[in-house]
Every structure is written in C-alpha cells, then in structure tokens.
Amino acid sequence: MKLYQIGLKNLRRRKLRTSLIIFGLALAVSIQVAISGISKSLESDFSRKLDEYGANILILPKTNDLSLDYGGLPIAGVSFGSAKLSMSDAAKIRTIKNSENIATVAPQIFRAAEVDAHRVIVSGVDFNSEFRQKPWWRFSGSRPEEPDDILAGSAAAQALNLKPGDDLEIAKHHFRVAGILTETGSQDDKLIFISLPAAQKVFDKGEALSIIEVSALCYNCPIDSIVAQIGEKLPNAQVTALRQTIETKMDVMHRIRHFSIILSAAVVLFAALMIFVNMMSSISEREKEIGIFRAVGFKRKHVLAVLIFESLIVSLSAGVVGYLLGLSGAYLARPLMSLHGLQGFGIGTILTALALAIFVGVSAAIYPAYKAAKSEPTVALRALL
Amino acid sequence: MSLIEIKNVSKEYIIGQTSTHALRDLSLQIDEGEFVTVMGPSGSGKSTFLTIAGGLSAPTSGRVAIDEIDVYSLRRDRLSDLRREYVGFVFQSFNLVPYLNVLENVLLPLAPTGLPAKQQASVAEDLLTEVGLYDKAKHLPGELSGGEQQRVAIARALVNDPLILLADEPTGNLDTATSESIMQLFRLLNERGKTILMVTHNPRYRSYSTRTIDFRDGTLVGDDAKNVQQITQKDTDDLARAQFEQFHRHSVQSAEEIKRR
Numbered sequence: 001m002k003l004y005q006i007g008l009k010n011l012r013r014r015k016l017r018t019s020l021i022i023f024g025l026a027l028a029v030s031i032q033v034a035i036s037g038i039s040k041s042l043e044s045d046f047s048r049k050l051d052e053y054g055a056n057i058l059i060l061p062k063t064n065d066l067s068l069d070y071g072g073l074p075i076a077g078v079s080f081g082s083a084k085l086s087m088s089d090a091a092k093i094r095t096i097k098n099s100e101n102i103a104t105v106a107p108q109i110f111r112a113a114e115v116d117a118h119r120v121i122v123s124g125v126d127f128n129s130e131f132r133q134k135p136w137w138r139f140s141g142s143r144p145e146e147p148d149d150i151l152a153g154s155a156a157a158q159a160l161n162l163k164p165g166d167d168l169e170i171a172k173h174h175f176r177v178a179g180i181l182t183e184t185g186s187q188d189d190k191l192i193f194i195s196l197p198a199a200q201k202v203f204d205k206g207e208a209l210s211i212i213e214v215s216a217l218c219y220n221c222p223i224d225s226i227v228a229q230i231g232e233k234l235p236n237a238q239v240t241a242l243r244q245t246i247e248t249k250m251d252v253m254h255r256i257r258h259f260s261i262i263l264s265a266a267v268v269l270f271a272a273l274m275i276f277v278n279m280m281s282s283i284s285e286r287e288k289e290i291g292i293f294r295a296v297g298f299k300r301k302h303v304l305a306v307l308i309f310e311s312l313i314v315s316l317s318a319g320v321v322g323y324l325l326g327l328s329g330a331y332l333a334r335p336l337m338s339l340h341g342l343q344g345f346g347i348g349t350i351l352t353a354l355a356l357a358i359f360v361g362v363s364a365a366i367y368p369a370y371k372a373a374k375s376e377p378t379v380a381l382r383a384l385l
Numbered sequence: 386m387s388l389i390e391i392k393n394v395s396k397e398y399i400i401g402q403t404s405t406h407a408l409r410d411l412s413l414q415i416d417e418g419e420f421v422t423v424m425g426p427s428g429s430g431k432s433t434f435l436t437i438a439g440g441l442s443a444p445t446s447g448r449v450a451i452d453e454i455d456v457y458s459l460r461r462d463r464l465s466d467l468r469r470e471y472v473g474f475v476f477q478s479f480n481l482v483p484y485l486n487v488l489e490n491v492l493l494p495l496a497p498t499g500l501p502a503k504q505q506a507s508v509a510e511d512l513l514t515e516v517g518l519y520d521k522a523k524h525l526p527g528e529l530s531g532g533e534q535q536r537v538a539i540a541r542a543l544v545n546d547p548l549i550l551l552a553d554e555p556t557g558n559l560d561t562a563t564s565e566s567i568m569q570l571f572r573l574l575n576e577r578g579k580t581i582l583m584v585t586h587n588p589r590y591r592s593y594s595t596r597t598i599d600f601r602d603g604t605l606v607g608d609d610a611k612n613v614q615q616i617t618q619k620d621t622d623d624l625a626r627a628q629f630e631q632f633h634r635h636s637v638q639s640a641e642e643i644k645r646r
Contacts, residue, residue: 001492001505006485013484292480295441296494296541297469299462377468378442 003302007309014282021278022318028271029322029357032264033349034329039260041330041339043253055106055133055213057227059093060238061085085209089234093214096229104133104215109199109208113170115192120156122170123191124199127151133215134188140164141179147198149178155189157181170194171202212237268360275364279311283372294377307369308362315361319354326353387414387450388548388580389438394447396433396603407433408444409603415582417548420575422591423584424607425600431584432553434600438582439472439551440464452548469494473542477554479534481526481541488513488522491540512540516570532563539570543579550574552583556590568593 011018061084090107093099109124127144131137141164144151150170152162157180162168166177175194183189200206216226223241231239283290293303327345334342396408407430415421415438423431436442437449440456449456451471459467473494474480481490491509513519516536518529526534535555542550552571556564564587572593575581583594591597599607 001489001496001502003496005489006482006493006496009484009489288480289482292482293493294465295468295474295480297465297545298497299465301462302497376442378436 003305004309007306007313010286010306011310011313017278017282018314021275021314022321024274024278025271025315025318025357025361026321026325028267028360029319029353030325030329031267032356033323033326033345033353034333035260035264035267036352037326037330037342037345037349038333038337038339039256041334041342042337043256045339045341046252046256055104055215056223056242057214057216057230058240058242059085059089059212059214059230059234060240061210062236062238085212085234085237086207087209088207089237090209090212092233093212093230096226096233098216098226098229101217101226102214103217104129104213106130106133106213106215107196107209108211108213109196109203109205110210111199111203111205113203115168115170116160118159120160121191122199122202123193124196124203125193126196127193130193133213136184137188138182139179140182141177144178144193144195146176146178147195148173148175149195150175151179151181151193152177153181153189153191153193154183156192168192173198173202268356272360272364275311275361276368279365279368280371283307283368286372287375290372290375291377294375300373303373304369307372308365311361311365311369312358315358316354318361319357322357323350323353388417388419388452389413389415389582390448390450390453391415391434391438392448392450394437394444394449396430396437396442397445406603408437411447411603411605413598413605413608415580417580418575418578419596420572420581420594421583422594422597423582423600424586424588424591424597427586429600430603431600433603435551435553435582435584439474439549440468441474469498469545469547471547471549473545473547473550475535475538475542475550475552475555477557479526479531479538479558481534481537483526486523486525487518487529487537490526490537491544493541494545508544509540512543513537516540530563531559532566535559535563535567536570539567539574543574548580550579550581552581554584554586556585556587 085107087107090105093105094102096102106126106129111122111124112119113122115122131143139151150168152160157163157177160168162177162180164177164179168175168177170192175198181188194202200208214230216223227239227241231237290303293306330342330345391411391413394408394411395406398405398407411434423434425431433442437444440449440451443457451467454467456464456467482493485493488506488509491512492505495505495508510519510522513522516539518533518536518540521529521533526537529537535558539550539555542552550571555571556567559567568590571581571583575593575595581594583590597607597609598605
C-alpha cells in the first residue's frame, strides 16, 4: 500500500466529481490552447497579409543628391548619383540569409517625360510585382500584358484625356493604354506605368534602376536584420525600412496578442476558482477520512502528499484532454476565421497545456490540502466526545 | 514501570463563551499487559481520557507519558510516529475508509512507512486470517456486516504491532452476539500481551478486563485494579490458540489453506 494508491482509489470512487473537475479544468486549458493557437495563426496570417500589403523596405542608390520625391520619400536623382542600382542588385536581394522572408521585390525606374505637351513622371515597373505589392489597385480597361501596354494613374489620365485603348507616344515610342487606375489618393495617380524593359529601352538606361521596393515578411524576424542583410549584399545602396508601416503592423499584432492573453487569463482564473471551491468542499466532506489517516499515524506531509497527488493526476488528465479539445476547437473554428493554417500546436503547446493545467490545478489545491493536513485526528472521534 | 503515566491532566473545551471541563486533575498509571475498561455516563470524560492517553488530543494541563516518552512535548511529526508505533485505535463507528477494500484498510497505517509491499501484504494477510476475514480481503467495507467491519478495524489497529490498543465503544454499534465475539477477541489480544484501554457503557464487559476505572464529570471516581495473572508465554499462546479456534471454529483458516483453494 502506497500513498499514491490511496489518491487513485479516491479519484476512482468519486468518478462523477473527478470527471467534472477534469472537464472544467480541461475546458479552461482548451480555451487557452485554442485562443493561443488561433491568435498565433491569426497573427501570422494577418502579418503575412500586411507584409504583402505595400513595401516595407525601400532601396535607393547611395547618393547625396536628392532631387525627386516618391510618396514623401526622397528618390535619388539617378542622373547625378555615382552609384546606381541595377537588375542584378534586385536579384541579389533574393540571396540574403532571410530570403524566405522576402515576399516581393519590385524594381522601378522613374523618369520625367514630355507627353502631349504635359510633363509627367513615367514609371517603369514589373507589373507582376507591382500588382502583388499593391492589391488595392483597381482599374478600368485591362491589365497590361504586352510590352507596349501602359497603365495610367487617374490624374495623369485625366490630364492627358486618356481612356483604355488609346495610343500614347512617350519619347518617340508608341504605347497603348491598357488600363486606367481608379483614384488611389497616392502619388500613383500622377504616374504613367510602363513595363520595366520598355522603360529601360525608352529612356536608354540599360539595366539601371531608380528604386527597388521590397515587401519583407517580418513576422518571425526583425526588419532591422533584413535591412542589414540587404545592405551587406548591396554596399552601394541605401536600404531603408519604412518604420511607420512596420510599427503600425506591430501595434495591431500586439493588440491581438494582448486580447488573447487577457481572455486566456480570465478563463484560467475562473478555472482556478472552480477547482479551489471544489477542493474546499471535497476536503470538508473528507474531514473524517483525513482524521482517520492522522489517527493511524499519517503525518501532515503524508496527507498533503495524498491530496496533492490527486490534484496532480486530475491536472495532468485535464491538460491532455484540454489540449485535444483546444486543438479540435481551433480546427473547427479555422474555416470560420478564414485561416489558411493552424500554428502553435506543437510539442511546445502540449507542454504548455500540461504545465498550465498542473499550475492551476495544484496551486488551487494547495491551500485546501494544507488546511486538511493541519486538521487534528480527534476529528475522527468528534462524534464521541 | 508503567506503560502509560498520566499526571495531573486536565482538559477544558472552550466553545464561544462557555468552557467545559472534560477532565479534572487526573492522575493514573497503566501497566503493560493491563486490560482496562473505562466506564462512566455520557459526558463523563472517558472518551476524552482515551484520546489524551493515545496521543490524539493534547491536555490543557498535565503530562502524559507512554513508555517514558513525554507524549505532548513531541513535535507533531514525532507524535504521529509515536501513535503509529505505540497505539492502535478501534472506534465505535469502525472508521474504515469506504473506498479502500478490507486488505487496504488494514494496510493503511503502513502506507507512509515505506515497508516493502510483500512484507506489508504478509502482515495484513496474517491478521485478516486471525480475525477470520482473509477470504473477504477484496471486499469493500460497505459489503461487510458491522461485526466484520469492527474486526477489520481491529486488524488495522494491530498491523503495526503496537503495545497499546485503544478502543472507544468498540461494541456500541453491534448486536449482543457479535459484541461478545469482539470482546473475546480483545481478551485474546490482551492475553497475548497487548495493553488495552476500552471505553464502554456496558458493565457486562468488565468481566473481560483486568481493571475497571470509572469517570464522573471528568473525575476518576473508581479504580478496581485487579491483579494481572502471571502466566508464561507458552501458556498465553496455548490459551489464546484454544480460545481463538473455539470462537472462530468456522472461519479460521490459514492463509496457505485459502490460497490453495
């Protein structure tokens, strides 16, 4: 006969009560596991979408002469700088250590040009990268597919009186207006976008680029690290992180995280209270039995060991059941939350679920168990005194 | 030399504004091998005396020594050890743990000792055989009669082979025939050398004891100490076996016989 066998026997005797405590604690653990998993997945999913939503790193040629602006950010005057960006630089970005974090690399050329007696900025872009990086772009007409197709910003189209299908001459080269961008409220409204190869040809710039915009997925890595890595690969470039974009994104992430932590803490606290009340009532019911233990020579630590062992078994079971319930709950909730995948359900979460269940279960049981262990053996004889 | 020495012991219970003197300046010595019947009306302090003598409840004043150990000067843990080593308790309401089977109830005092399981089982099985309940070792207390439950309680009280057996109205919940059998078992144990203090209301059971003490209002009013018969160990064993076998004619079987079945 060992002390733990007494605990096991008692748990088996009180099947309903034991099951209810396990279920209650398991429910709390499952909610914590599900919330934690869903918020991690949500965070990752949301972060990925935010990362893809516009550039968060700008790469400019290293120069002191800044003459043009792009969205409030200075664009190096390509005519004056000694250092230049090229297509090979754009390719090098994909070779950094954290290359898997690079979502989009969008090389661009900017050039002022005279079109129909209007001076406009023509931007040579890789349309595929540009559309991926600017999912908010809407346009009338069609998406540029041919080398001589152009996409006109709404203000530029209005100034030049353009509509889809029109012909347009830029620096003695003929283009066709494939689409007109609807108003974006950004500097894009004033630009005329042509394909990068066309721009290099029209402006005779060879492989030279004005700017490279990069969308980095920074969910798992610090943006500074990516900026430094790009800086190492492109020593002649000025690599800048768009702090405001990143910080806004991080703020949203933190809010999601804080919300899930507060919700989990409330649920866990509720479970702890439930177990505490249950243990107190259970100890009260077992007063006589504990008196018998003490009368036959159990020390306080022996009584404590039996009771803590019981709560440990209950907590461990609740941890396992809670993890499985939480995993199932998150899996079921996944389509409702439009999540692509589930994260945070690995061995680490199993261990966390077990640790949480044990911490909550045992700590809620300590005081009632201690109180019970302190009771004197005369309780067993009380009826006779 | 006295096995239990009680000197100037008083016990006062205070409930709210009211204080009750359960024992008043009690002094008493109990020698090894005595079978003491403790009598008195309800509320006379006999059960309080038993709990104080057995190390279950500290007196308000005075000294209690068992085997020359000052019981209530011991730290709590040492007091638990003393109870386990020296005293076995038998209660009126049996006080078996309902979810442990008969064998486990008997083994209960050994659970904190770290004694190997085989050794524990061997001791408990021998005791169950002695009290005629070996074949009910796997039964739960709720499946036993009152007399059988009390036998289990006695076996549990003996599992540590204590010097002293304290019994508080052990026949209080039993019919006459069963009570007689329990009393005979106590006499047998006393003849084997156990010192027994038994609280009872029934004067018939004085005849089983070697000494009777009477309480009134927390004071000792009678002590008719009898001479303990001086008999040899062999005489004791022979007598015990004869009485035991006579009483348990139908139920006493050796553990080996039952295992063979």
